[in-house]
Amino acid sequence: MPPKQVDTTISPSATGDALNLANEHASDHPLKLYAGWFCPFVQRVWITLQEKNIDYQYIEINPYNKTPEFLALNPRGLIPTLVLPPSEDSKQRVLYESVIVCEYLDEQYNSGTRLLPSDPYERARARLWVNFVEKKLVAGWYRFIQHTPDKAYTLDEVREEFLGNLKTFVREMDEEGEGWFRKEGFGLVDVSFVPWAGRLWLIDYYKAGGVGIPGQEEREKLGGEERRVWERWERWVGAVMGREGVRRTWSEKGEYVGVYKRYAEDQTGSEVGKATREGRGLP
Numbered sequence: 001m002p003p004k005q006v007d008t009t010i011s012p013s014a015t016g017d018a019l020n021l022a023n024e025h026a027s028d029h030p031l032k033l034y035a036g037w038f039c040p041f042v043q044r045v046w047i048t049l050q051e052k053n054i055d056y057q058y059i060e061i062n063p064y065n066k067t068p069e070f071l072a073l074n075p076r077g078l079i080p081t082l083v084l085p086p087s088e089d090s091k092q093r094v095l096y097e098s099v100i101v102c103e104y105l106d107e108q109y110n111s112g113t114r115l116l117p118s119d120p121y122e123r124a125r126a127r128l129w130v131n132f133v134e135k136k137l138v139a140g141w142y143r144f145i146q147h148t149p150d151k152a153y154t155l156d157e158v159r160e161e162f163l164g165n166l167k168t169f170v171r172e173m174d175e176e177g178e179g180w181f182r183k184e185g186f187g188l189v190d191v192s193f194v195p196w197a198g199r200l201w202l203i204d205y206y207k208a209g210g211v212g213i214p215g216q217e218e219r220e221k222l223g224g225e226e227r228r229v230w231e232r233w234e235r236w237v238g239a240v241m242g243r244e245g246v247r248r249t250w251s252e253k254g255e256y257v258g259v260y261k262r263y264a265e266d267q268t269g270s271e272v273g274k275a276t277r278e279g280r281g282l283p
Helices: 016-024 040-051 068-073 098-108 120-145 155-171 188-197 200-206 216-220 224-241 255-264 271-277
Strands: 032-035 057-060 081-084 093-096
Touching: 016 057, 032 040, 040 098, 040 188, 068 081, 081 098, 093 098, 098 188, 120 155, 120 188, 120 200, 120 255, 120 271, 155 224, 188 224, 200 255, 216 224
Parallel strands: 032 057
Antiparallel strands: 032 081, 081 093
């Protein structure tokens, strides 16, 4: 069966906290976020807008059914797409690629949370770990959920690789602060991964054996270093998922099941899904 190119079954709007937030930002505004409620790349930018206390207009679209008007803004047809206020010469200005958009918002607006450190070395280090998240954890998440029995690699191999990369990420987290990746506070590294961290349960739902992160009873049987890694992971998840700027961007949990069924069957027509299927990097 060929992958579906257009998904018309996706709910046309967010639900729960995310719907309330979208409605609060429905009014016309020169800064416009073209978004899909279910998209984790969109969620990165949405969290950033909230953390920076930036006013904006939220515009829901279905990226599987791109309109000519949207493609005129972003010929690649990807979300998130951010339309900026016109320049002094009235030219339209558009940005896309979620990490680039997040960095722009952090640099352009002095309000709210500073997501990247001011120190050049620490800023570079944060970017290194955002890159690790993108290439290892996010790409690994899609490889995991899109695994099917006909693949050349086994589900156990995918799980082992993903958990190994996740432990590498966790070992770099600050151990003494309030739970964020870096001691200075919630930042871009946290923003870059939290949408997929919050979707790990979908792998538990769809894939035999799930992600494989040990629960509390299992952790008690582990060696000291291994146990500390997973305790640190749990602390980070609790911190980031409890943050208001993150919490308000989630729709009701059950809504994600149908959206990601196509990924679990490796039948999605999304650009990310196609790239993963073909063994390419993220688009």
